[in-house]
Amino acid sequence: MASKFPTVSELVSEARRLYSQEFGQEEHPTVAVCAPGRVNLIGEHTDYNQGFVLPMALPLVTVVVGGPTSDLEVTVVTNSEDVDEPRRMCFNMHGDGSQLSPGKPAWANYVKGVMHHYRARPLPGFRAVIASSVPLGGGLSSSASLEVAFYTFLQQLNPDDGDKVSKALACQQAEHTHGGVPCGIMDQFVSVLGREGHALLIDCRSLKATLQPLEDPQLVILITNSNVKHSLTGSEYPTRRKQCEEAASVLGKDSLRDATMKDLEDKKDKLDDVTYRRARHVIEEIERTTQAADALKSRAYKEFGKLMVESHNSLRDLYEVSCKELDELVAAAMEVEGVFGSRMTGGGFGGCTVTLLQAPAVDKAILHIKERYSGTPTFYVTSPSEGARVLSLA
Numbered sequence: 001m002a003s004k005f006p007t008v009s010e011l012v013s014e015a016r017r018l019y020s021q022e023f024g025q026e027e028h029p030t031v032a033v034c035a036p037g038r039v040n041l042i043g044e045h046t047d048y049n050q051g052f053v054l055p056m057a058l059p060l061v062t063v064v065v066g067g068p069t070s071d072l073e074v075t076v077v078t079n080s081e082d083v084d085e086p087r088r089m090c091f092n093m094h095g096d097g098s099q100l101s102p103g104k105p106a107w108a109n110y111v112k113g114v115m116h117h118y119r120a121r122p123l124p125g126f127r128a129v130i131a132s133s134v135p136l137g138g139g140l141s142s143s144a145s146l147e148v149a150f151y152t153f154l155q156q157l158n159p160d161d162g163d164k165v166s167k168a169l170a171c172q173q174a175e176h177t178h179g180g181v182p183c184g185i186m187d188q189f190v191s192v193l194g195r196e197g198h199a200l201l202i203d204c205r206s207l208k209a210t211l212q213p214l215e216d217p218q219l220v221i222l223i224t225n226s227n228v229k230h231s232l233t234g235s236e237y238p239t240r241r242k243q244c245e246e247a248a249s250v251l252g253k254d255s256l257r258d259a260t261m262k263d264l265e266d267k268k269d270k271l272d273d274v275t276y277r278r279a280r281h282v283i284e285e286i287e288r289t290t291q292a293a294d295a296l297k298s299r300a301y302k303e304f305g306k307l308m309v310e311s312h313n314s315l316r317d318l319y320e321v322s323c324k325e326l327d328e329l330v331a332a333a334m335e336v337e338g339v340f341g342s343r344m345t346g347g348g349f350g351g352c353t354v355t356l357l358q359a360p361a362v363d364k365a366i367l368h369i370k371e372r373y374s375g376t377p378t379f380y381v382t383s384p385s386e387g388a389r390v391l392s393l394a
């Protein structure tokens, strides 16, 4: 059966309990916030090519509770059991700012990165506890949800101008400088701007987002975690980005967003085979994403599912970011009656697949995928959820 994940209020209770345990039974947080992880329905590796993406925010979230202190001491504690590093990080903000340089523990780099790029000064000292239901390294943007949750927390201590796009961009910067991944804008953007009952069509060039209703009781969005993470992720992502930039420059374009398949075919002999295939994936995937958004609007789920499978095949064969486990999960899902489409989601080389299917088929699909998959999968039955928000502690 599908995994039961803690609700937001269960995570808040857990974080409050940990807060009192860490800081004393008499001590209580004054602020609580959360920000979601995301699943991308289609539009993979298009965001850093200025293309379109179609993600939705998840009910899996990172919660931060805490409050300001009267000195410049910063103490942050995480509840994560996945980290085999110290779960507590402390420093004093007095000094030259070097306390915010990346270091150990690794999870704290996201916190430091967000503090570094936060858009209002000065920040007071504070205590905070993090509790998350987003699986780490599962391709559901656990790091973006932590960055955006932390940014939202800092907004309660010393408000910035409240501009949401600037907030997402600051969190993306934190990922670049402190998370070591030159990511696009998708994850942070949807974690800030996601809406319950909607997917978000993001134009990654203009940064304009359009809400796409996705609230059909007949439909389920099933996420399957392969529970594998191949070490390639770190080095392959920047390589893909470079290959895309190189292709755009050979085509004489600012980005692959501006290129058509005709442009690519005309210059085919100027590109090596690998670069050609990378560019072809991106150009076609951008097109697929706008088609998928139209299909969703008219509830043409079969058409949407077909585009999902084409996206997966292209990520596997042209962009080469899938892996045996993800291919197995997609193949197994597609064997089930009532499944519209399935694909890998996120950066690739492990992590999750996303499957769109008829609601009554979900139990059968889970059983079948479990039976066919060579590893041990985890399932999440999800629906589009709200972006980052302040929570009540009452």
Ligand code: GLA
Pocket: 043, 044, 045, 046, 047, 048, 183, 184, 185, 186, 187, 346, 347, 348
């Ligand atoms: C990661 C990055 C995103 C995006 C996806 C691939 O999740 O953080 O910006 O590039 O990979 O679509």
